[in-house]
Amino acid sequence: MVSISYFENSNLKFEFPNDVKENKRPLTKEEISILEKNLNKNEQADWSNVLVSSIPGEFDPELIHNTHFSGFVVLGRLKKGILKYHDLELVIGIYNSSIGDVVTKDDVVISNVRYLRNYRIGNRVILFNIQEMSCTNHAKFGNGWLKGEEPESHRVWIGVGNENDNRAVLPFESLIPADAYIWSRRRADKKLMERLVELTEQGNTKKLDTYGIVEDEAVIKNTTLLKDAKIGSCAYIKGAFKLKNITVLSSAEEESQIGEGVELVNGIMGYGSHIFYQAVAVRFVIGRNCQLKYGARLLNSILGDNSTVSCCELLNNLIFPFHEQHHNSSFLIATTMMGQSNIAAGATIGSNHNSRSPDGEIIAGRGFWPGLCSDFKHNSKFASFVLVAKGSYQHELNITYPFSLVAFRAESEPVHIIPAYWFLFNMFAIARNKFKFKKRDKRVIKVQHIETDPLAPDAMQEVLIAVDRLILLTRDYLKKIGEESVMQAASDAEELQAAKDYLHKNTEADFTLFDELAQKKYGATIFKPVKAYKEYRKILKYFAARSIVDYCKSNGYPKFSREVLKHMEKISLFDRWQNVGGQIIPALKVDQLCEKIKDGTINTWDEVHAYYDSCVKNYELYKTRYALYILERLYSRSILEFDSDIWQDIVDDVTIVSTDMYRDSIYSRRKDYTDPFRAMTYENQEEMTAVLGTLDDNDFLHILRAQTESFNLDLRVILGV
Incomplete structure (x- = not known):
């Protein structure tokens, strides 16, 4: 419902914030005359709501044309000059705009901004061709805070890892995947959950005195709507459709950019990240040096540093750094991806649940790489650096063999697994992995520490588990065929030792094993177990x-x-x-x-x-x-x-x-x-x-x-x- 308030010619009430009055003065009668001659209008007939730089020669009223003033307006230096960004050149000043409750620093351009309310504008900022740019007094800029007496239901959570929101975390400017991982995985610890909310609220005064921010040398042009936005220095925004309740972190060293048709709501965009070409993100945190483009949809998700996502859909995910997903026909739902992952075209991860509610989830260790047109049933779990061949996997998987190849055979048959596949057939990928990711890491400031070496303790502990599993399954196989050394063993420990000895002595043996725990109902056939055992040990x-x-x-x-x-x-x-x-x-x-x-x-x-x-x-x-x-x-x-x-x-x-x-x-x-x-x-x-x-x-x-x-x-x- 639209409300209306009438007022006479008497001046409206306004109040200057105390922190903006230094080195400022009221307008002179001559300056007011020039402003009115240049078709500028003010809700305050006496122009008492405008303060300008008190330094002689730093305010030129001729640089303001056809602009409507309301509330309070505090202007920094306005001297004749030109601001240039790429091929855009504009004369410093305020033109064809409507501004209220605005504070600017020095040498800004505000041109064709149809509605600008409650913002602080930094030095050498360009605002050009903007339909609406406003900020409420309870703005949170994408953070999971509450203001004033807001009810808990107003708090914005990001439901990572599971569609039922029971792993949800609160966004905040300095959030990194490590924080979200601890928050999302330790749900049974109620005291910890309470304390993490308290940590997030640190520094939030809850006062209803918020204003929008555009920091130094940011450029915003040809944009439809910005509401409750905090824009970092040197950010470049062009042709965006809707930016609401967001923070865009940016600096001279790590410039962030937002391009044509982009819609961002309730989120935080990391330093040095680029979002272009009709991409949409809602309830999100995007890390440093990320790219979101070509119609990608990122919803209820956290995307780690150095990731590139285009064309696809991602819903309710916690994604660690170095994630690649480039294809229009792929989507990722309700997962925790532990980094260095690559999702192929046609992969539909999250399409199948194992219950009547959408509460399933998938966890994949570092280096997860599903093949073309793969789909998996929730819940599934994958060890580090698992390569999955093309297939429709209709049953839950628990792949505990790192660096393995998993292949689909048939819906009612065991899956095929070659443990240590990368070491047997793709050593180049192991050798290149660390080099490749370090080269792609363009972050200037590295808050989230990232281990890019495939051969790190997390993967090695999985290798140890896989070695023990191969010994156990070999023991079962040898008992089945009546191998004498195992049959004569007097204890479980002796049986396992006999199986281990067999793997050491029969290096050319060629047999398969069966692991009933790798896939629900039909298990898995383990190929080349002797070679895998040997490679794992090496x-x-x-x-x-x-x-x-x-x-x-x-x-x-x-x-x-x-x-x-x-x-x-x-x-x-x-x-x-x-x-x-x-x-x-x-x-x-x-x-x-x-x-x-x-x-x-x-x-x-x-x-x-x-x-x-x-x-x-x-x-x-x-x-x-x-x-x-x-x-x-x-x-x-x-x-x-x-x-x-x-x-x-x-x-x-x-x-x-x-x-x-x-x-x-x-x-x-x-x-x-x-x-x-x-x-x-x-x-x-x-x-x-x-x-x-x-x-x-x-x-x-x-x-x-x-x-x-x-x-x-x-x-x-x-x-x-």
Whole structure:
């Protein structure tokens, strides 16, 4: 309903905020005369509601034309000049606009802004061709706060991970995926949930005195509606349709941009991010250096740093950094994606539920890569770096084998799994992964710590679990075929040891295993278990040896000696790890963080982030101690009992893995230049070279070669006996 208020010629009430009066003065009669001559109008007949710069020569009334003033208006320096941004050049001043309750700093352009209310405008800002730009006194700018006496129902939550909103988190400017992960996964801890709300409310006065903000050197043009918006410095907004209750974080070092047809409601956009071409986001937090474009729909989701999303639909997701999803026919619903993921065209993740309510969810470890036209049934869970072949997976999956390939056979049959597939057939991807993501990380300030190495403690603990699982399933298989060594075992432990011995001794054995827990109802067939077991052990040794070598080098130890070992054994051992928003943290440290929040030791989100920083500082130490633990697990004895033969075995196996990474990378790339089916679209070798370049042009391979040679040398020197 539209209301109406009549008033006579008498002046309306207004009040200047106390913080804007410094170095300001009222208009002179001569200035008022010039303003009125230039077709400017004011609700206050005496123009007493306008203050301008008190510094002589800093206010030129000739730079204001055909503008309506209301409420209070406080203007900074207005001197004749031109502001230029790309090909847009405008004369400094205020033209053809309606402004009220507005404060500007120096050298701004406000042109063709039909309705501008309750905003603070920074230095050298351009506002051009805007239909409506207003801010209410209870604006929250996308944060999950409450103002005044607002009821709890007015609070904006983001329902990540599950469509029933029972994993919802509150958005705030400094939110990172690590915060959202802890908040969304520890729902049974009611005290923690209460405290996280309190942390989010820190600094919120609840006063109904809010005003919109456009910081220095921002440019907003050809935009329909901005309401309750906070726009960071150097942001560029062009042709946006609707921006409501949002914060756009931006700086000179990390400029954010919003383009044509974009609609953003109830959310926060991170530094250096770009949103273009009819993209829509509602109830969201978008991290640093992200792209949302080509009609993408992001709803009730948190998108981690360095992610690119276009054309698709994402609903109720918590997505860690480095997520790629580029296809119009794909959608992602009710998931927690733990980063470095790539969703192929036609993937419909979230289309099937296992109950009558849409309350299912999917959790996928780092490096999740489903194939074309894949769909999965909720609930499903995937270990790190699982590659899923094209298929319609009609039953719930629990894939506990990291670096595996999962393939669909038939609806009423076991799925096929090749554990350690990446190590057996795609070592190039492992070697390139860390290099690729570091190169793509354009963030200037890195609040969210991101582990880009596939061979990190989170994945290695999954490898250990997979190794134990292969031994257990092999035991079951050997009992089924009547293998003598297993049948004669006197205990469960002896049976497992016999199965382990069998895997070690029969390196060429070719059989399959059955894992009933990998898929509901029909289970999974495990292919190449002997090779997978061998590759898993090799990669565990590689991780452990590399961690020890890195530790020795960074601490100035020329050799891994008993003295160094004794020092390392004093480091706390953490044998359980969590991927917290992209940062790998010991599970016990996450527990301790939650306790500190609950007991009041930690009271702000800045202090939470400082805690993450402290974990990063000790990450190498914790990782190195974990490396010793892995070696002890592999050889079933204390590291102090390792003899020269064991160390030589480690050096030999790790050298093979390191060398294979480089050789397989060369082989994988060389195929692109020697495969006749690859070459058949080119008339000759010269044309192919012009289009593809040469193998020698690959910077990564040059870097990998140098790193491999250096590591193999360090390995022999530091761990050699």
